Each structure stands twice: as C-alpha cells, then as structure tokens.
Amino acid sequence: MMKLSGAKAIVEALKKEKVEVIFGIPGGSTIPFYDAIYESDIRHILARHEQCAAHMADGYARVKGFPGVCTATSGPGATNLVTGIAVAYMDSSPIIAITGQVPRSMIGKDAFQEADIVGITTPITKYAFQVTSASQIPDAIRTAFLLASTNRKGPVLVDVPKDVQLEEVDPDYPERMNIKGYVVRSGDPHPYSVKKALGLIMSSERPIIIAGGGVIASNASEELTKLAELILAPVATTLMGKGAIPESHPLSLGMVGMHGRGEANKSVEEADLIIAVGMRFGDRTTGKLDEFARNSKIIHIDIDPAEIGKNIKVDVPIVADAKKALSVLYSKLVEVGSKRTESEWVKRVNSLKESFASNYSEKGDGLKPSKLMKILRDCIPSKSIVTTGVGQNQMWAALHFKVLEPRTFITSGGLGAMGFGLPAAIGAKVASPDRPVFNIDGDGSFLMTEQDLATAVSEGLPVISIILKNRALGMVRQWQCLFCNRRYSHTDLGNVPDFVKLAEAYGAEGVMIESYAAFESAVKRSLKAEMPVVMEVPISPDEKVLPMVPPGKGLKEVIWYG
Amino acid sequence: MHIIAALVEDRPGVLFKVTSLIRRRGFNIDTITVGGTEKEGLSRITMTMRGDESTVEQLVKQLSKIPDVVKISELKPSESVYRELAMVKVSAPDPAKRSDILNYITIFRGRVIDASKDSLTIEMVGSPKKINAFLELMKGYGVVELARTGMVALPRGTKSTSE
Numbered sequence: 133m134m135k136l137s138g139a140k141a142i143v144e145a146l147k148k149e150k151v152e153v154i155f156g157i158p159g160g161s162t163i164p165f166y167d168a169i170y171e172s173d174i175r176h177i178l179a180r181h182e183q184c185a186a187h188m189a190d191g192y193a194r195v196k197g198f199p200g201v202c203t204a205t206s207g208p209g210a211t212n213l214v215t216g217i218a219v220a221y222m223d224s225s226p227i228i229a230i231t232g233q234v235p236r237s238m239i240g241k242d243a244f245q246e247a248d249i250v251g252i253t254t255p256i257t258k259y260a261f262q263v264t265s266a267s268q269i270p271d272a273i274r275t276a277f278l279l280a281s282t283n284r285k286g287p288v289l290v291d292v293p294k295d296v297q298l299e300e301v302d303p304d305y306p307e308r309m310n311i312k313g314y315v316v317r318s319g320d321p322h323p324y325s326v327k328k329a330l331g332l333i334m335s336s337e338r339p340i341i342i343a344g345g346g347v348i349a350s351n352a353s354e355e356l357t358k359l360a361e362l363i364l365a366p367v368a369t370t371l372m373g374k375g376a377i378p379e380s381h382p383l384s385l386g387m388v389g390m391h392g393r394g395e396a397n398k399s400v401e402e403a404d405l406i407i408a409v410g411m412r413f414g415d416r417t418t419g420k421l422d423e424f425a426r427n428s429k430i431i432h433i434d435i436d437p438a439e440i441g442k443n444i445k446v447d448v449p450i451v452a453d454a455k456k457a458l459s460v461l462y463s464k465l466v467e468v469g470s471k472r473t474e475s476e477w478v479k480r481v482n483s484l485k486e487s488f489a490s491n492y493s494e495k496g497d498g499l500k501p502s503k504l505m506k507i508l509r510d511c512i513p514s515k516s517i518v519t520t521g522v523g524q525n526q527m528w529a530a531l532h533f534k535v536l537e538p539r540t541f542i543t544s545g546g547l548g549a550m551g552f553g554l555p556a557a558i559g560a561k562v563a564s565p566d567r568p569v570f571n572i573d574g575d576g577s578f579l580m581t582e583q584d585l586a587t588a589v590s591e592g593l594p595v596i597s598i599i600l601k602n603r604a605l606g607m608v609r610q611w612q613c614l615f616c617n618r619r620y621s622h623t624d625l626g627n628v629p630d631f632v633k634l635a636e637a638y639g640a641e642g643v644m645i646e647s648y649a650a651f652e653s654a655v656k657r658s659l660k661a662e663m664p665v666v667m668e669v670p671i672s673p674d675e676k677v678l679p680m681v682p683p684g685k686g687l688k689e690v691i692w693y694g
Numbered sequence: 695m696h697i698i699a700a701l702v703e704d705r706p707g708v709l710f711k712v713t714s715l716i717r718r719r720g721f722n723i724d725t726i727t728v729g730g731t732e733k734e735g736l737s738r739i740t741m742t743m744r745g746d747e748s749t750v751e752q753l754v755k756q757l758s759k760i761p762d763v764v765k766i767s768e769l770k771p772s773e774s775v776y777r778e779l780a781m782v783k784v785s786a787p788d789p790a791k792r793s794d795i796l797n798y799i800t801i802f803r804g805r806v807i808d809a810s811k812d813s814l815t816i817e818m819v820g821s822p823k824k825i826n827a828f829l830e831l832m833k834g835y836g837v838v839e840l841a842r843t844g845m846v847a848l849p850r851g852t853k854s855t856s857e
Binding site for chain 2 (some may be wrong): 250251254255258259261262279311312313314436437438440441442
C-alpha cells in the first residue's frame, strides 16, 4: 500500500466515515490538511468566522442526524471554535472538530498561534485529544466518530500538529487507540425497570409525558406519539424537545418551563405521573426544583446514567435509548390491554388549553411576534427547517411557532449562544438543500455572526433570516423591566444597522416589513428565493415574552400580561 | 469518608481529564493519588472525599463517562484495607524530648528515616486516623515539615477492583 501524508490520511479517514462536507477556515497550521482537501471530493464550506463553522457543523448534524465536521487552525482559529463546541456539548449534538496545532517540537514553547485547545475544550467535549503521530490518524478519526455519535452524542475534538499532517503513514497499519473505558450501550431498557414503569403507568390517572432532545436524537417521535395515544398522556416538551410530537397533535401541549405555555406548566403540576424522556430536568424546564412535580411519580428515561438522579430524585429510572424504551413500553402495554379510550384527564387538559388560549395575545400597537409566528407557520411547508437566535426571538418562536416534524427546529438550548441562528441555518441548508430554511432571529443576536451572510451568498445558500428588530437586547431588557425597576442598563442597541442595506451589501436580498400582509407575501416569495433573504421586522422594544416564571420560582408563579 | 478507586489509561493528559471534571462539576475531594497497577498500560487513581451518597454516586457516574476511565468503583471503608504514608520532620534538639519522640514512634510503629542534631524525620504508615493521632502528639514538639501521600486502598479478600 502506498504511503500517505498524515493530512491525506485524515481526508481518507473522513471519506471512510462518509463525510460529504467540512465547514471551516484554513490557517497556518492546517495548510497541509487543506492541501489534501483541495484534491478530494469532499465539499468544503468556507466560513467567515470559526465559531460559525462550528455552528454550521452543528446545524448540519441536527438536521441530518449524522456528525458534522468543522475545522480551524491552531491558536485563534481553535479558540474561536470554543463557543460552537460548547453549544454542541450542552445540546448533545455530534460534531467533530479538527484543529491544527503547532509542530510537535514547538508545543509548550508558546509558539506563534499556539493554544492548548485540548485543555481548553476538555470540559466542553465528550473527548478531546491530540494525535501525536501520523500512524494514529486513521484510528483517531474512527474513534472520534464513534464517540461523537454513540450513547449520548456530543462533540469530539481532534488536535493534529502540523508536522504530523506532513508525516508519512501507511494507512493499512494504523496504531490502535485504546478506549477500553468506552462501551457502546445497546440502549435496551432493563426488564425490571420496565416492569416497575408499567405498574406506575397502569395505576396512573393523570399521566403526562415530557419529551426532551433525546427523543429527537434517537429518532423516537413515532414511538413517543404512539405511546401518548395509547395511554392518553398529553405531551409537553422542553425547548430541545420541540418537534418530538407534531405540535398540531391534540395531545400536544407545547413547551414547558420558564417560558412554557400556561397549559403545559399547569398540566405538569396537576399530573400524577411524569414520564420524562430524553430530558435532563434543566432549571429552565423545572423552575424551582423543590416545587416541581411535588405530587407526581416520575419515570425518567435517559441514555446517560449520569443524568439519573443528577437534578431530581425519580421513582423509576430507565437507562435506555428513548426509541427502544418507548417501543418496549408501548408493546407491553398493548399486551396487557391497557389502551385507554376515554380520559377525564384529557378533558381537563383540553379545558386548560381553552382557558389559556386568550392569554397569549400581546397588547398594544405594532407587529406582534405571536402573530408573525402564526403567519410564518401557515405560509411554509411542514418540513421547513427553522433555526433561532437566542433571547426573546427564540422564546417567541418556541411559544408560538408550531413545529410539526422532528429535526425541523434547531436552537441553542443549553448554552443559549446568541448568534447561533444564521450559521445553524446555513448548516441546515447544506444538510437539506431541498427544504426551506428560516432563521428567526433578533437584531442583537444576528449581529454576533452576521458576517457569515457572506458564506451563504458565496455558496448560494438561500437561507431566510427574519430579524425581529426591537433595537434592544430584549430578554435582558425584559428582566430589567420586571426585576430591576426599569433601569435599562446598556440594553439599548439603537436603530443600527439598516438590515436591508446590510443584506444588500453582502449581495443578499433585504426586505423591510411593516405589515402582516407584507410579511406574509415576503415569506411566500422567499420560498422560491435563490439567494439569502434578510427581513427586517421592526417590533416594539417593550414587547415581552410571556408567560414567564421568574427565575428561582416554582412553575405556578407565572407572570402573564397584566 | 468515601474512597473512590479508578483504573485509567496510562497516557498523557488523563489525570488532567479527571481533575478537570472534578473541578468543573464542583466536587470537592480531600486526597488524590496516582500510581501503577498490576496491569501494563493502566494506572490507579485513588480519591477520598466527604459528602452524601448522592454526591459520591454522581461523581462516580460522571467520571465513568470519561473514555480514559476504564473502571471506577467506590470502596466501602469497612470492606477495604487502606493506608497512607506521612513523612514528618520534627524539631528535636533536646535529648530528653528526643527520647520521648522515639518512644512514640515505637508505639505507633513508625520509623526514623533521617536524623540530624536538631531534628528527626519520621516515616509513618497507617490509616489517616492513626497518622492524625501521631501528628497531634508531635505538635507539642514542633513539626518543621509534613508531607502526606493521600490514601491508597484495595478491597478486602479476593475481590478485585480491576475485574
């Protein structure tokens, strides 16, 4: 077998993993790697900032259900990836980050563009490691993909010194990585836990399911919906779980938590059994933990044993893949004939839905986020993908935009990284070029990664950004209004920039939206767009995301429009 | 006191991965030691910590997620043997006091490993409790310097943590 350079070996290994695209920016320490990319048929998307390259890989991974790959050079290139890696870690998204490093002989000498990226990213990756000889490369890449995409998924970083990229390797005789400590779980639920869970389910009168991102990660939406229908359990979701059940489904309650829908929070409080699937009882979901679900039993299904009992004591833990656990529960319940046909509980939940229905409309003049979200939903196909920024825009989308299919709502849930929306949309569009991709964003959030409009334009990726421009860092402003006596400390952004002109400067289409009718027609037109579109939608800085459970309070202490 | 024994891959950066996780998740450990094992390529990390059962359980679960951690378990003090080594340098210029100290060393089954005109350096092996008791006695004579290794432990009987 012919010998290859380490750089070429990376590319060959990536091809073996069926990688079709890499998001990145070249630099001094990755010149050999890029030289190998040059002659390969792997597509490369040139980002304009490494943070965006990581978010693109993440957006790609979430849509595709397959690891996204990003790359950056040593030092500043690598440190720029950090936010993107942290987002993927918090949301358990499989991405592989390949970083260049200074040559081995220079490591530890504070060489030009040297940064200890393995040290920096260890707390925010499933695994981060440095390849110290070219012979390790084939196995290192295999290991990275295995770690990223099995059990609880997550980011893996592989750091490759420049001289290792240049070293020759015989790819037929790779050095084996030792990962004795990592076992790929079967994901099958333990029969004893299943039996106990069945007991709780059959004796419950008011069961509710809370579905998290794990349901989507394990492609368990169908199993979830079937189980919910069988036992007539309403389904609330976390932010990450949006899309786990079509939000048009009669049993769907929408999002639960700090900005959860009233009916979802109230139902969680009234339930006598919570079946929590692929969620981690995060503080934004539970509110004050002592007051969460005090009167109900809890079944917790999660692939990560460390999540069991981390935040909350549960009655029945099931360490399993969501899809497998749900399908076992379903078939066992069918076996014992516990299909429910009528339920006082569902009637009660429906009456809650009705009673809260009128509470959601924002008061006053101007364009209202809730109505914009409804128009958007009505105008675009159900398979369309929506990404979001972080802050009010994200919560309005979560509250009012009904997600109908899994993997079509892509948001930075755990880390809450502003600037995620546009690059994630670009990654999503690369993963699924035939589907419309919308980025619902805010002006503050959009500006953090705005430069990657250049990427979308250059690559001809028609992603559509809807910027709800309130001229403020709206979510912080909302907290200042509610909890700091309206002392708006440094949250006023001013009417800067003109997003229409900004879009045009990049060669994208800019549209100013000043009425619902204009919004509707712009959205419909954008479905056929061949270039990126940026819609500037001015809204009032006083618009709030409501309902809201104040930080540190129980779910029932909710603030509505007053 | 909780004793946690971890078998880890013997390669650069593993200790960092373990301690980084302990810090990041806000766990507080009292002692940590690293050394070789009977198996080539594996090191043993022994940690002790105070805290409730659920904290220890969470630490064990989180550590076991590190791919370099091959095996991890909690050793119950009642079902294990555990030892620590301390080296203590005591000021002993006065011959009368020096002989007192030598008596205590005999009682505690320690050894003198270095001596000078004005000081004795003592090696003391045992449970942390025993070492603490000895150190308490030495305080009266003036402890010049102290080094403790932290604890190592093995399960009693034929059981093994590495299986």
